[in-house]
Amino acid sequence: MTIVAAADGSALGNPGPAGWAWYVDDNCWRAGGWPHGTNNMGELMAVLDLFRSTAHLPEEPLHILCDSQYVINSVTKWMPGWKRKGWRKSDGKPVLNVDLLKDIDAAIAGRKYTFEWVKGHAGHDLNEAADDRARGAATAYQAKRSPNAGPGFPGAKVDAEQAPDAAKNHSETSGTPAMAAAAAPVQTALLLDELEQPDLFSMLEDEVDPAFADHRPDSLETVVELERELLDPAVRADPLRAGELLHPNFEEIGVSGQRRSRQEILEMFTDEEPASIDLEVLSLSQLDAETALLTYRSVSPDGSALRSSLWQRHNGQWRLRHHQGTKEA
Structure with missing residues (x-):
């Protein structure tokens, strides 16, 4: 038993x-x-x-x-x-x-x-x-x-x-x-x-989970794949992988209007209730060789929101540098 x-x-x-x-x-x-x-x-x-x-x-x-x-x-x-x-x-x-x-x-x-x-x-x-x-x-x-x-x-x-x-x-x-x-x-x-x-989050750069293979670094579509991954409740509950996806200088202005740092977001992830979030791509453009902008609509049990994510290459990998969301009327 x-x-x-x-x-x-x-x-x-x-x-x-x-x-x-x-x-x-x-x-x-x-x-x-x-x-x-x-x-x-x-x-x-x-x-x-x-x-x-x-x-x-x-x-x-x-x-x-x-x-x-x-x-x-x-x-x-x-x-x-x-x-x-x-x-x-x-x-x-x-x-x-x-x-x-x-x-x-x-x-x-x-x-x-x-x-x-x-x-x-x-x-x-x-x-x-x-x-x-x-x-x-x-x-x-x-x-x-x-x-x-x-x-x-x-x-x-x-x-x-x-x-x-x-x-x-x-x-x-x-x-x-x-x-x-x-x-x-x-x-x-x-x-x-x-x-x-x-600080738990100071450990996030140390040990990369081998279960997460590198994505194709030269594909812009990789940004959408990574954004979807970051919305996955299992990934958000895993501070190691979530930390790998966020740029060291990441910041967010959430749908509530609150500004959060990288560590604050990671702490929020570990405390939030798991929920499925759907992503509908609105636009995806490469601003320069190292930067891409993704805009999309997220749909969750709490409603829908319009979101923009700025992704930058860091040590050869796409990582989320800035995110902002606005609740959709």
Whole structure:
């Protein structure tokens, strides 16, 4: 029988007192944390502890509900490439949270699992329960008390190997020692004076998903293909691919009249509800060797809008430089 669980992390101040939790039901959940950590560390630790807590049931598939695209992409998409590069990114810098990721890589070996992204703070019962317990653990560490560890998973064994001591460091930022991200809920951790929450979107240029082949760079029709791809809910939910399609200096003036930066758009993509959007091309013209202008009508459940997209070549690839939309009367 498939085990369905939500995993979540929390950090007060980010970085600050941090917590993690996974939740199946009120009789099966577990939480822990540290005096100082980040949200991403909590998200990863929740997933790691869930795998460890169900290690005695290796034949049972895990279905993990997670509101962190960073965790889902790290485990399901980026880790194989990082491992091939010696746990380094394409720029040669060490991967963030490398010890936690290595532990997850070991824990998932031979396991059957799937991840499902759920929108955080949107009333999903399991996600809300995990979030409450992760935040409760972070709040406990803020108050300098032990958090409620929960009942755990029936039959689970947490031994010394699963609960490394404070000498085992997990690094959130390259070159900076971090505290132990121990599986034991009340594990004492090393305090840091400097620990930064990594910007997920700073990673977007590092690891290109091999599933996305390059489009024909010399074809103007490629611009329409790329625009359609950017409207695809699956692509918009994938910050790695969406980031590849947006120019580093991208900006948008949306149908609401609000001006948004590249990072603001990527953050908006990860939070929006999936919806199908149809595209009707109105015009496509090449302004110069490096620039193309596409105008089109978009049709979605929210209505139709007239849109213009300015695409520019960047490092040999078409990327969206500017977008503007106006609701159609």
